[in-house]
Amino acid sequence: MICVILPGRGAFGFVYESALKQTRQAAKQSPIKAGLSPSSASATPPLRNVAVKMLQPIDPGPNAKETTLAVYRAAHSKWVRDPLQYACKAYCTARQELNILIHLRHPHIVPLVGICTNPLSIVLELAPMGALDQRLRHYRRSGDKLSSKCVQLVVLQIGRALEYLHQHHIIYRDLKSENVLAWRMPEPFSAATASDGEDLSATSVHVKLADYGISRPTLPTGAKGFGGTEGFMAPEIVRYNGEEEYTEKVDAFSFGMFIYELLTLRQPFAGFETVKELILEGGRPPLTYRDLIYPTYLLDLMVVCWSQHPRDRPSASQAVSIAAAPEFIHLGDVVSLADYGSCCAQAVVPGNKRVMQAIFLPPP
Ligand SMILES: Nc1ncnc2c1ncn2[C@@H]1O[C@H](COP(=O)(O)OP(=O)(O)OP(=O)(O)O)[C@@H](O)[C@H]1O
Numbered sequence: 001m002i003c004v005i006l007p008g009r010g011a012f013g014f015v016y017e018s019a020l021k022q023t024r025q026a027a028k029q030s031p032i033k034a035g036l037s038p039s040s041a042s043a044t045p046p047l048r049n050v051a052v053k054m055l056q057p058i059d060p061g062p063n064a065k066e067t068t069l070a071v072y073r074a075a076h077s078k079w080v081r082d083p084l085q086y087a088c089k090a091y092c093t094a095r096q097e098l099n100i101l102i103h104l105r106h107p108h109i110v111p112l113v114g115i116c117t118n119p120l121s122i123v124l125e126l127a128p129m130g131a132l133d134q135r136l137r138h139y140r141r142s143g144d145k146l147s148s149k150c151v152q153l154v155v156l157q158i159g160r161a162l163e164y165l166h167q168h169h170i171i172y173r174d175l176k177s178e179n180v181l182a183w184r185m186p187e188p189f190s191a192a193t194a195s196d197g198e199d200l201s202a203t204s205v206h207v208k209l210a211d212y213g214i215s216r217p218t219l220p221t222g223a224k225g226f227g228g229t230e231g232f233m234a235p236e237i238v239r240y241n242g243e244e245e246y247t248e249k250v251d252a253f254s255f256g257m258f259i260y261e262l263l264t265l266r267q268p269f270a271g272f273e274t275v276k277e278l279i280l281e282g283g284r285p286p287l288t289y290r291d292l293i294y295p296t297y298l299l300d301l302m303v304v305c306w307s308q309h310p311r312d313r314p315s316a317s318q319a320v321s322i323a324a325a326p327e328f329i330h331l332g333d334v335v336s337l338a339d340y341g342s343c344c345a346q347a348v349v350p351g352n353k354r355v356m357q358a359i360f361l362p363p364p
């Protein structure tokens with residue numbers, strides 16, 4: 001088996017790309033999953049590309065980069081110093097993630113392939129384009145931005161994954177671009193991303209929600225427990241350190257911050273200190289003029305999602321309905337006069353004396 005370390009790294013160990021050899025029987029039992037027609041299932045089963053998320057530090061081998069080796073050595077020495085604590089943590093995370101993933105089937109939730117007990121690892125379908133945070137960094141370095149249409153498709157797909165989780169009484173708790181995996185995303189400056197990406201077809205974007213390490217089933221009253229990523233964590237978790245009950249609306253708050261990442265290609269509050277205090281006081285991450293050129297409904301959805309009070313945030317289903325509306329990516333707030341060389345005029349509407357303002361565009 002050839003393993004390649006993937007760019008992202010789990011909390012306990014590396015994530016490897018690997019090829020899984022299916023037994024004839026497995027391929028026969030599940031010809032559809034293996035991508036085969038039932039008649040061809042008796043032929044040599046194909047290799048299946050998977051991601052193996054290690055839950056314990058495994059030596060990456062002598063050919064690994066020095067930085068990779070340093071990370072491994074640090075994780076390994078911790079593990080050796082207190083094996084019981086780390087083994088228990090890894091075991092609990094594996095159970096937690098499996099307990100959630102094993103019951104879920106959705107086009108925008110990463111499919112579980114299996115589990116390996118030694119070394120302790122979770123096997124998932126491989127996302128060919130890796131984590132979304134890497135794609136956003138790629139865009140940022142190129143100087144391009146995501147088109148409105150591309151943002152809409154990502155928002156809709158992850159919104160639907162959240163809606164599905166909430167319908168199954170699961171709070172996700174760690175929504176951020178690092179935990180979203182990409183199967184398909186347009187390249188920067190490609191034809192599909194030109195202007196507002198109006199021509200981008202729905203099939204050019206396919207993303208799925210991964211990393212269920214801190215997701216929790218909820219009771220009708222809500223859930224407790226401290227968990228999430230600073231900057232994405234809802235104020236009601238931060239304020240009481242997770243000791244007071246909260247609802248699935250904590251995911252709506254992170255969804256707002258996730259939209260911020262898509263629009264700005266920055267992490268919320270990057271470079272800020274005292275982020276917790278800022279969020280508790282109602283502070284939100286900064287937006288530049290360039291960020292505000294996105295359509296109004298998109299910006300509004302981000303702002304309403306990160307409302308201070310959970311009651312004011314939309315449910316995942318409401319967020320999906322808003323994002324699916326045809327006007328979602330069409331209504332802009334800002335028209336640059338300089339761009340059009342246009343002229344303004346005022347007119348009094350006869351009868352009701354209202355002043356009407358208009359912008360006239362030059363003839364084509
Ligand atoms: N199925 C996959 N295909 C491709 N890359 C993956 C896959 N699963 C995970 N990765 C990569 O590994 C990284 C870490 O995975 P994951 O978020 O599941 O681990 P984690 O231990 O929960 O990390 P943390 O809790 O620190 O976010 C991801 O950000 C991604 O880059």
Ligand SMILES: [Mg+2]
Binds near residue numbers: 178179211
């Ligand atoms: Mg993660």
